[in-house]
Ligand SMILES: [Zn+2]
């Protein structure tokens with residue numbers, strides 16, 4: 001693990017008195033305070049060379065800092081080590097038997113992701129691991145082996161959707177701890193198509209692609225500086241290698257990359273040898289979307305597939321190739337489907353918008369964009385119980401940091417343990 005001392009946290013009882021020492025007596029500069037509402041603390045950072053001191057002031061009696069000061073008086077509270085990949089660091093620390101306070105990273109000050117290690121595992125010191133803001137957007141290619149199947153997670157970049165839309169009936173006070181919102185209340189999502197190599201080479205979904213106009217790019221803050229072209233090449237694949245392109249559904253953030261425009265502006269299939277497999281019900285619905293979700297479909301993503309004669313419509317849950325089958329979940333769209341993989345006695349699943357991010361692991365955390373949320377709930381309950389029991393490797397198409405992980409039960413709440421860092 002590559003760790004740098006980021007800062008030393010100091011619990012303060014009387015901020016004016018603390019400033020009299022750190023600012024006036026020591027002559028240090030104090031940054032503007034930052035409120036961490038979720039933790040009920042106000043943080044005053046004091047730069048000291050490469051590192052900082054962090055003066056921590058409670059803003060409510062139930063704050064952990066208030067409790068700490070009551071019990072032990074003001075003083076050293078924690079040290080913070082900055083790491084490049086916090087999911088990997090947490091997995092490594094846990095694998096060595098250390099006890100975590102946070103089983104998975106959560107938002108901290110300055111838009112960072114943080115996770116605390118219990119002092120009982122750190123010789124009496126509260127240790128915070130931190131990954132700086134922005135650093136958590138993971139776009140690298142990740143390769144997993146599942147029996148005879150090779151699963152390669154790619155990335156078509158990132159975009160942002162309104163946080164309220166993404167978390168539906170869940171209050172912001174709860175979801176913002178898992179998915180920090182920007183100034184426009186948007187949360188960052190990735191697009192992670194998956195390559196499945198077995199009897200054939202298949203691509204599941206293809207991201208947003210490059211056909212959208214500037215206005216839509218701004219509305220959704222699309223960031224494709226690293227996209228499917230890059231990650232496909234990094235995986236050692238070219239568009240000609242893809243035999244099958246499988247659609248979970250036809251929303252623009254999943255089907256946009258199915259086609260590209262030629263010099264004349266006409267859209268045509270992007271993968272020249274591929275058969276494109278789409279669920280018939282989804283195809284029909286995309287052709288006549290209702291007014292509520294019309295914005296999520298763009299005909300030039302999929303209509304050219306039929307024109308080019310490369311479209312294959314499936315009516316039912318079917319095996320696509322050995323070890324790989326589709327199952328309709330409904331919910332998000334009436335014919336939304338997930339992909340279930342099984343080989344060598346192990347299972348994996350590409351769940352698309354059924355569980356778009358790790359923050360959606362709980363059954364009731366359902367997007368307001370879903371057409372039939374109660375159907376989503378039933379499908380999640382069924383899938384979740386099964387995935388937990390079978391230790392299924394679950395791929396999260398929209399998670400900004402975690403491409404794949406395993407469900408586990410944390411005191412009645414379903415959480416995700418990121419899959420150990422695979423070789424890329
Ligand atoms: Zn969708």
Ligand SMILES: [Zn+2]
Nearest residue numbers: 251253254353
């Ligand atoms: Zn989506």
